[in-house]
Amino acid sequence: MKKNRKWVAPAFVSGVTTLAFGLASCESGKDEASTSGGYDAEQVAEALYIVLKSDRKVYASKIVNRLVNDDKVIKAHEEWQEEKALLLPAQFFREGAEEVDGVEDKPFEFSYSLQSSWPLNMENAKKKTPAVEQGLKEVSDPNSEFYGKKWTSTETIAGKEYFVGIYPDKAVAPACWECHNNHENRQPDYPEFKKNDVMGGIVIRIPTS
DSSP: OOOOOEEEOEEEETTTTEEEEOOOOOOTTOHHHHHSOEEEHHHHHHHHHHHHHHHHHHIIIIIIIIIIIISOSSOBOTTTTTTTOBOOHHHHHHHHHHHHHTOTTOSSOOEEEEEOSSOSOHHHHTTOOHHHHHHHHHHHOTTSTTTTSOEEEEEEETTEEEEEEEEEEEOOSHHHHHHHHHOTTOOTTSOOOOTTOEEEEEEEEEEOO
């Protein structure tokens, strides 16, 4: 497996997942490579996961759960524009991912998405590669050594190698598991989620060369 490329000084500003990365490639043998504090693709992915997980938790618990379930001042709905409602937590996450995908001047190409072995959005489910399918099973299977933990690998897409990390997406608020458990697209064999269950995974891809 190739050694991951080194990235320098990722800076994160939390909010609606505002990310700024400072990037520099560190070539082998240069003195600066050992003193610049460079981070490999997996480390960058883990830092990114912390931001994404935190923003997802804040939106689900302090916005959706509070306004919808506790204060009952607004609803969250899949057709949020037409219904003048809040986005569902998964939709909020996807909107951010699509916004990042549309940024043309990223210092390097990376992507993230929310996936599950029990999808409700079937179009989104079609994006799963074999590596992602395996990783999702590992992090969400209570009998797996990776249950509730990260699972990593590499995969080649269009001739380019990527680090791929699958990080557990846990049910942190009723707004998360109630939406999934009561959704019209929920299949009969899907589990009935409860607090802290792994509902799926946050998939992060970063090029390794």
